[in-house]
Amino acid sequence: MELTPTLMGDVVELTRAICDVESVSGNEKVLADAVEVGLRRIDGLEVHRDGDAVVARTHLGRAERVVLAGHVDTVPLARRADGSPNLPVIVEGEGPDAVLHGRGTVDMKGGVAVQLHLAATVAPTDLARDVTYVFYDQEEVEADRNGLGRLAATHPDWIAGDFAVLLEPTAGRVEGGCQGTIRVAVTTHGVAAHSARSWMGHNAIHDAGRVLTRLASYLPREVEIDGLLFREGLNAVAISGGIAANVIPDRCVVTLNHRFAPDRSVANAEEHLRELFDGFDLDVLDAADGARPGLDHPAAAAFLAAVGGRAEPKFGWTDVARFSGLGVPAVNFGPGDALLAHRDDERCPAGQLTGCADALRRWLTTPSG
């Protein structure tokens, strides 16, 4: 596949073409090569390559710089209802009513196509702000392979900006920021004994009752940040204890997951849990900071005005937190319905592709108020 100006000029055909270049995580090279070559042909873009990540930037000397980012990998292919693989893409219908069926149409080569289309079709003179286009690899696998994480560590200057839009599928809604997450193990300790002589031991599972009642009575915070209401949560996601059917258990482990609003750091969240479970043995298993929506930034306000609708908070942890970690507020906004991502019948209406491209074009070309 070659990213010719003609192909890049039609966002629907472009989506179809880049979906048909299979790029399951770890196998992005062919597509990344095509993206790099296509971007290098465009006047006024500085292009960088790191592994299978490609970054292209304008240098117009505008007051603001915004970032459009998307991952070029997909989850593995699946089979359609008729047993055939879900690539190449099948198009049903025509024109604005067409629907593209196949792997990546939603998550997220539709968004990647919108980025490429904008890079190729918005004249630099029309841009109200400088733009950085980021195409990265290995988002659908373990966090330590993530291409955006690699760029943040090795070339933070390439992806710096005042505001970022991650073109993950949101079906046209704006999802701002994301909650942080921390997982801890709370362990109770007892003394094993034969269950026929239970008074010789001490039951660690019974002690876990105090952990669970504390969880059941916990009132999670609701916090408004940059106009978005974040709802926290604190939940046991696993519990295990027991040695044998006739033995008083000497150990019980409750695994908790706390999702916290982005006004708190991981350190704050850990401190909160240690206060809540004071007197219990608590170990942190893993944690990640959240991200503030950053909707108070002028570029963000202009973005919301251009794309319309109301922003909503993002509850799950997403790559917007990586931008936030670099001091770049970020939102999710892209074509496709996230509920169809990863499914065998993944599919995206052509109208969402053109609609998303039009909204972002309005924004990129409209000065901040």
Added chain:
Amino acid sequence: MELTPTLMGDVVELTRAICDVESVSGNEKVLADAVEVGLRRIDGLEVHRDGDAVVARTHLGRAERVVLAGHVDTVPLARRADGSPNLPVIVEGEGPDAVLHGRGTVDMKGGVAVQLHLAATVAPTDLARDVTYVFYDQEEVEADRNGLGRLAATHPDWIAGDFAVLLEPTAGRVEGGCQGTIRVAVTTHGVAAHSARSWMGHNAIHDAGRVLTRLASYLPREVEIDGLLFREGLNAVAISGGIAANVIPDRCVVTLNHRFAPDRSVANAEEHLRELFDGFDLDVLDAADGARPGLDHPAAAAFLAAVGGRAEPKFGWTDVARFSGLGVPAVNFGPGDALLAHRDDERCPAGQLTGCADALRRWLTTPSG
């Protein structure tokens, strides 16, 4: 090995000889054959055989009938500290200070030897009550292979009596009756959801907190039965719940073990648990009735007087409950320290063998007061 009158006359040599006939569960035939032949030589005994169980009974027309019972199988051989197998028996020391080392010396060929020795050496005219000697197979394996259970099902008349002594090792103490046991699963049900949107679900592990606090605050009964104090217990022996680190769990299972005094039946115990956990989903996993000590029976009182000491309750479930199920009160009383049973260094002092035989001889020959 042949059970000659001379061999049966010396309980220590007899213990050694029958230990040296390896009879790991399922391999009792050679020993059972020898026991059957030996018993058939004794005047005044009616002998029955069922599989590898042998029963011998006097028919003197006495007012009471007592049962002495023991299993002839052992757990598998092990190796002594020097690496050699723990059979044949090694005798250390001499006379009353001798100690027999080897598999079965404690659990429970010492007790079996006492039974055989009494059958061979107590003259029928001296017996104050009729006696039934029960030798059974496969006690050390799954309950459904138990030879006493088989006899109870197929020949309950062979093992009927007014009072039974099971010659399991108790190191000379009398352990009366046994507690019943019931295992149940208490399950809570929730609604799965992503843990970042926990309010969309319902946490089943949190609900289990009410089960655990009920257990933690439960005050087990202490009940005196026939002069013995039975202490009950109600304990979680296992808990499990959780689907994935980021999912609100829709199910949590608490496995409970209730050990109940023998004044309650399995049906009573189940009803008690259903009241205690009213509103929860409760399934009975397994259960077994306990056994009353039966120490109020004249033959039992005479037994306690003859063997001396104070009876104590048995907390674990034992084969005395099988007798109890047939309406025969039963106690454990036999040579050997139960803590040495099944160990590589299993061993029994000769003095306990002769002491136990003497105590039971006194009892069998002394009329009830």
